[in-house]
Amino acid sequence: MPVTTARTVRRTRWSVGRLAAWVYIAAIIVLTIFPFYWILRTALSNNHALPTDPSSPLPVGFTLGAFKRALGIASPAEAVTQGGSGASLDTALYLRNSVIYASLLTVCVVFCSALAAYAFARLRWKGRNVVFAVLLSALMVPGIFLLLPNFVLVKNLGLTNTFAGMILPGAFFSAFNIFFLRQFMLGLSTEVEEAALIDGAGPVRVFFRIILPMTAAPIATLSLLTFITTWNDYLWPLLVTNDDSVRPLTLALAVFRQSSPQTAPDWAGLMAATLIAALPMLLLFIVFGRRLVNSISFTGIK
Amino acid sequence: MAAIPEQDAHAPAKLLATGTGTAGGLGAPRRRPGGRGAGRRAGPAAARRRDAPVAWLFILPALVGFLVFVAYPTLRGVYLSFTDFHVLTPPKWVGLANFRELVSDGTFWHSLGVTAYFVLLSVVFGILVSLVTAVILHRLTRSTVIRGLILLPFLISGVVAALVWAWMLDPQLGIVNIVIYQLTGHRILFLGAGGWAIPSIAMISIWKSMGYNAVLIFAGLQTIPEQVYEAGRLDGASETQMFRRLTVPLLRPILVMVVVLQMISSFQVFDLVQVTTQGGPANASNVLQMYIYRKAFGELDFGYAATMSLALFVMLMAITFLQLRIARANESDLS
Incomplete structure (x- = not known):
């Protein structure tokens, strides 16, 4: 029957369109989230080991050393063996200031x-x-x-x-x-x-x-x-x-980046500190995400 | 207010878009006939007489904050732009000397060009991606979770965004460059090559603001009544036709607002540049705010820095007024 055919054709075209649309949205979400995952993956890596497998989707030489360095609780010897620089970041103090x-x-x-x-x-x-x-x-x-x-x-x-x-x-x-x-x-x-x-x-x-x-x-x-x-x-x-x-944490992070060596900086340590700086916002986001979306929508309509 | 520039940068256009916002908005329907204030007039006369002292007491903190940290600094900023001022010694009046210097300062014009290029890229591509995302999301799902997810980068600081992208774009170890190298056999100095610096920073800026703009546009889409599309469908319009003939025109007021908010915040870009390239290589990403910062805090030339700030101020004003006119012209689209 012609009517059924028309409807089927229409529905298939629609589904192809819908599929493409969902693929687009999925791509956008991946692009949005991936950097956050990459922060985590790098922060859990050993900075010395990073160049050996730079494209590994999992942490390279899994260690919590970078977080220890970022929080200033790693011993200098330990920091140096994992590729940390001498520069330290007193994250706890900056966190308090923030x-x-x-x-x-x-x-x-x-x-x-x-x-x-x-x-x-x-x-x-x-x-x-x-x-x-x-x-x-x-x-x-x-x-x-x-x-x-x-x-x-x-x-x-x-x-x-x-x-x-x-x-x-x-x-x-x-x-x-x-x-x-x-x-x-x-x-x-x-x-x-x-x-x-x-x-x-x-x-x-x-x-x-x-x-x-x-x-x-x-x-x-x-x-x-x-x-x-x-x-x-x-x-x-x-x-x-x-x-x-x-000095608040956001600023300290930028200063730390500028004072770390331009060649081969301690990326693992930097990403660990970045994660700590972003963490409070991520927690607020998890708790109040819906409220935020709605309030931003509201300010837009006003 | 210096402390929360993001909100300040966004606020003017928002309010102007609604016509300086005298309307009751939210609760207007709930008020009884007779208009605003009618309720109070019915209240006890004694209470009303006591209102004035209390009212002044209530606005006192805000008023003091306004006078000391907004009004006075504004006037002082204008005054300083006519002076030679190096912080340690008192300002010395030099008339229009700073403005003459501005006109012949090649670096200033270069910075202005760099800033304009950045604004162009981040506004055109940023709004385009946000618009497409919002429209597609609106057709597919009302999920707050998905809108929340794409909003995530907006909530983190520019410093964090700049750091993670600097790492991902790193020429040797950055994941983006590794993928590009495997595909093409070349590496791109995203933040280290003159031609790439501004497009790369604009890309980071778009990544950070896309979700926010998409949520705003999404909210605008929700105000368009479904009947409009039903009528369109009855007339046999295709999806693309409906998008071009119905969605875009009805969305124009909110689009104008989003574009202007994006322009104003892009004009003031600083942290992304400071963390990724510090204005380099060879001034290729020396945006205006970066140049002002260097003049003021690098060379302690506050007078001249104030002059450039004033120029930036005037440009932002011009944009806001332009938007006011466009927004007014389109107010009647939905009514």
Whole structure:
């Protein structure tokens, strides 16, 4: 029957198309994931053995030595026999610095943004729209333009090479966070809030007891995004830090790479340190992946 | 804010794309008639009178942060670009001298060209791959897991991405070069040859940002009603025709946004370059931000570095305004 034939032809063409589409998606996923696997494979290899079988899909001369070197717990003799350089990377210290830098900044800026967003979304006061417009104008200034003057400012305050100097410029104000939270708060129902006001609760109480709990989800999302961007930040810590005491891991990794020899660097050690630097993000990704996908989709539609 | 450039770089276009965002968005339908603020007006007068002091108290931290770390540095950045300033001694006003130097500075124009080349490659190929990926994903599956997987590189730092690719592209031991050598008998100095440096860095940049852009485009695709495609199918349109005549035009606002976000962040590329090539070989990948960094922190010529930053600022502004116009022009596509 002609109808059946047509339908079959159509279905086969479709399946070929679908198959090709799935092959494409599979290729994209492999390209995305492969470098992560390669980090792991190299990090578990013996750096001296790497050149003997550079294309081996499995670790070459399996050892945890590279991780020991990256964490600074390998003896010098052991490090040298496995092809490590003399240079050491105090990963535990950098990890601590990264945690302090990223979490303090995140907590401060998200809290300050929530306070401001509440004032803009729910309180009525003279000049509200003008102040909001002025603050939003900050979005027009690219972060990169502020780097040099902010560096000079932090230097004049004598705060270079301190956590305060790293955190302060970003700790109080983020136009994007304020906008994002205000947008969400505008959509909250006013009824609970009005009931509380009639019961005699002041705006401060309303904010902490009603608005903050109701805004928990977007606050968590923003915290996550801020934490990730701060953890990954490179240029600002590069400018304001100059020694190990406050240097975050991302930056230390880049400095380590530049100080390691250009010919035959300790790739296994570098990849082990890279994995340690990326690990917190990978864990966040496993726990909050769905939330991240949804929040990025949301910011796109807004 | 210096500390979170990624968000800042992305934010302006996003907001401008929605028309500086005064609309209630999310919850607008839930509000009672009478518009925003009607609810509050019904509230107790006493509470309302107390609002102003509390409101100022609440915005105080953000306002101080804005004034000290955004407004003042912006003005100071503009001021410094008219000065001779080497950090240790106070700035000295030199009028337009820095701008004159800029115009005749061959390295600056070279850097600008290198940056433009990088932006072109990462935007054209990056958006193309993201668009194809998003459209195919949208036709195949709603799986959040797959979208999550392709988002993974976006979550790691540029330094990590640059390091792993520097290793994989290594001329002797890098897996990419080993495969290429087995196929062709040649090795490619991806990061060591002048002609390859920028394309290689653009490739790393695309690898890192593709998932993010694809997720944004995917979200845009989800806003297109299914009926549009049903109507298209009834009219006998093929898949390719529907893609060209329906998907692309309806997606244009979000595509414009994604392109501009990508342009703005590509213009500011730094960490990928710093880790892989440090601007070399022979300035072949000396992007603008790299040159500014070298002038400021290598030669301590802050005045001139500020002038170049101002030039970069003006260019980014121009892009954002251009996008504003295009986005506005296309707002009515879906309504």
